[in-house]
Amino acid sequence: MxxxxxxxxxxxxxISEILETMFFMPLEFPEEGDIGEIRKSAQxxxxxxxxxxxxxxxxxxxxxxxxxLARELTANLLGLENKDLNSEHVEATLKELLNMVTGKTFxxxxxxxxxxxxxxxxxxxNEIMTSLTDDLSEEIELVAKTxxxxxxxxxxxxxxxxxxxxxxxxx
Amino acid sequence: MAFNVLIVxxxxxxRSVLKKTVQMCGFNIGELxxxxxxxxxLEVLKQNWVDLVLTDYNMPRMDGLQLIEEMKxxxxxxxxxxxxxxxxxxxxxxxxFLEKGASGYLQKPFTPEQLRIKLNRVMGEPDEEDGRIxxxxxxxxx
Numbered sequence: 150m151x152x153x154x155x156x157x158x159x160x161x162x163x164i165s166e167i168l169e170t171m172f173f174m175p176l177e178f179p180e181e182g183d184i185g186e187i188r189k190s191a192q193x194x195x196x197x198x199x200x201x202x203x204x205x206x207x208x209x210x211x212x213x214x215x216x217x218l219a220r221e222l223t224a225n226l227l228g229l230e231n232k233d234l235n236s237e238h239v240e241a242t243l244k245e246l247l248n249m250v251t252g253k254t255f256x257x258x259x260x261x262x263x264x265x266x267x268x269x270x271x272x273x274x275n276e277i278m279t280s281l282t283d284d285l286s287e288e289i290e291l292v293a294k295t296x297x298x299x300x301x302x303x304x305x306x307x308x309x310x311x312x313x314x315x316x317x318x319x320x
Numbered sequence: 321m322a323f324n325v326l327i328v329x330x331x332x333x334x335r336s337v338l339k340k341t342v343q344m345c346g347f348n349i350g351e352l353x354x355x356x357x358x359x360x361x362l363e364v365l366k367q368n369w370v371d372l373v374l375t376d377y378n379m380p381r382m383d384g385l386q387l388i389e390e391m392k393x394x395x396x397x398x399x400x401x402x403x404x405x406x407x408x409x410x411x412x413x414x415x416x417f418l419e420k421g422a423s424g425y426l427q428k429p430f431t432p433e434q435l436r437i438k439l440n441r442v443m444g445e446p447d448e449e450d451g452r453i454x455x456x457x458x459x460x461x462x
Contacts, residue, residue, distance in 0.1 A: 166429060167429045170429040170430070170431060171337070171410065171428075171429040223333075224334065226337060227333065227336055227337065227340075228340060234423055236335065237332070238332075241331055241333040242333050244331065245331045245333050245334055245425075248331075248378075248407050249407050249428045249449055251407065252406070252407025252408055252409055252427070253407065253409065253427070253428070253429065255409065255410070256408075256409025256410065257409075260409055260410055260411050261410070261411060261412075262410060262412075263410045263412045263413055264410065266378055266407070266408075268330075268378070268380065285358065312375075
């Protein structure tokens with residue numbers, strides 16, 4: 150579907166710009182990859198966040214990262230040493246990253262429309278893997294490789310095939 | 321002249337980033353004050369002299385737009401320039417910020433240079449490198 154491809158491109162562009170501009174972390178997107186791989190390959194705990202959105206399309210954005218990578222992102226953003234960080238810093242950074250990715254993605258995807266963004270929240274990584282995907286919804290998963298590890302993003306979109314219009318799943 | 325700047329964002333991380341970035345911009349900064357939402361910001365504004373407000377849009381209790389509306393109701397606070405620094409990028413939202421009285425708008429992510437240019441415009445500080453602003457500020461001038 151063309152619109153999903155456009156959304157995927159907007160996600161890739163926004164993730165690249167944000168990680169490079171604000172977190173000083175260059176990255177690349179492997180051709181294949183899903184966020185389940187992060188869980189399999191991670192030697193440590195994962196941190197995850199979700200942000201619900203509503204507009205012409207509706208659903209949720211997710212981010213998942215191994216804790217060491219999340220700490221590295223936090224250190225880069227705040228200009229602090231890794232040893233000086235606490236869990237509050239790291240969680241706030243992951244939520245802000247997701248907030249920026251969501252907002253930037255929509256401004257690249259469709260700047261004419263208004264999307265209402267919810268507040269980002271920390272969730273368990275299981276919730277990303279099991280987030281509801283039914284006949285009416287579609288999803289995009291992106292895995293980005295950085296020198297400090299792999300980070301994953303996912304967006305779910307509800308599509309009403311009967312009417313040809315996007316349907317809200319926001320609550 | 322030193323400027324007192326109030327940074328309003330529900331994310332403590334973004335407040336830290338903005339504080340550091342403002343300090344890097346080369347302005348003569350007096351006090352850097354913080355608030356976690358619009359309600360807190362109004363309290364800070366009542367108790368402190370503030371020359372510039374940098375505010376997020378999407379915050380609990382009172383968002384950035386409501387903060388601007390509240391400030392415009394007060395004769396003194398209405399004169400303080402407000403720059404909205406947010407992830408929101410829709411043309412309609414940006415237009416609304418400006419219609420409600422925001423002096424400027426900057427979308428996250430931003431570079432220190434982009435923030436410096438925006439603050440130069442809003443605070444009326446002369447730029448050291450004449451002509452460079454117009455060139456590099458293309459697409460950011462809301």
